[in-house]
Amino acid sequence: MGRRKAILWQWVVTLGIIALHWTSAQTITTVHVQAYMQGFWNGSIHLPVPIAVELRSGAQLQTSTLVDRKAVMLSTTGTATALFQNLNSGNYWIVVRCGSHLPVASSTAVAISSGATVSWDFRNPANVYNGNFALVQVGNSYALRAADANNDQGVNITDVLQVLQNNGLNNPGQVPEP
Numbered sequence: 001m002g003r004r005k006a007i008l009w010q011w012v013v014t015l016g017i018i019a020l021h022w023t024s025a026q027t028i029t030t031v032h033v034q035a036y037m038q039g040f041w042n043g044s045i046h047l048p049v050p051i052a053v054e055l056r057s058g059a060q061l062q063t064s065t066l067v068d069r070k071a072v073m074l075s076t077t078g079t080a081t082a083l084f085q086n087l088n089s090g091n092y093w094i095v096v097r098c099g100s101h102l103p104v105a106s107s108t109a110v111a112i113s114s115g116a117t118v119s120w121d122f123r124n125p126a127n128v129y130n131g132n133f134a135l136v137q138v139g140n141s142y143a144l145r146a147a148d149a150n151n152d153q154g155v156n157i158t159d160v161l162q163v164l165q166n167n168g169l170n171n172p173g174q175v176p177e178p
Helices: 004-025 159-168
Strands: 028-034 048-058 064-073 079-087 091-100 101-105 110-112 119-121 137-138 139-145
Touching: 028 048, 028 091, 048 079, 064 079, 101 139, 110 119
Parallel strands: 028 119
Antiparallel strands: 028 079, 048 064, 048 091, 091 101, 091 110, 137 139
C-alpha cells in the first residue's frame, strides 16, 4: 500500500505542476483608470472606494455588450488597476461603475491589444462619453456625479432623469446596464 500511495502522490504533484504551468501561460491585459468620485475627493485626497471596471464591445456604447468586468479599489490618489485575463485584441468601451455614482464610459471605443497596458483618465471631460454632463467639477478637477440627485436616499432612474433634465439633455446615450 505504501508504494501505491507514493505513486498516486507523484501523479497528483505532476498534475499540479501541469495546472500551474497552464495558469501561468495566460495573457494579462492591464487597464489603469484614473477617476474621482464626487463626495470622496476633497481636492487633495480621495477616500478609497470599490469600483467596477468594465470592457464592452460594440460600435455604439448604447448597444455594446459586456465582455468582462473586474472589481477593484480606487485608491487615495484616484487610481485603480484592473487585470483582464486572455482578452482578445479589439476596440473596447471602458466603463467605470460605482454603486453610489452614475456610471461613465470612455469617449470612444479604445483600441486594446491583448497583453498590453492601457491607461484612461476619467477626470478629463474630453475622455468621457458626454463628459461635460457626465462629470461634475470639484475644485480644479472633475469627478463622477453622485447618483442621488434628488436626495431621496435612493439611487434610481429618477436620479438619472433629473441629472439629464438639469443639463438640458433629452437622449444622452446612457451607459447600458451590465
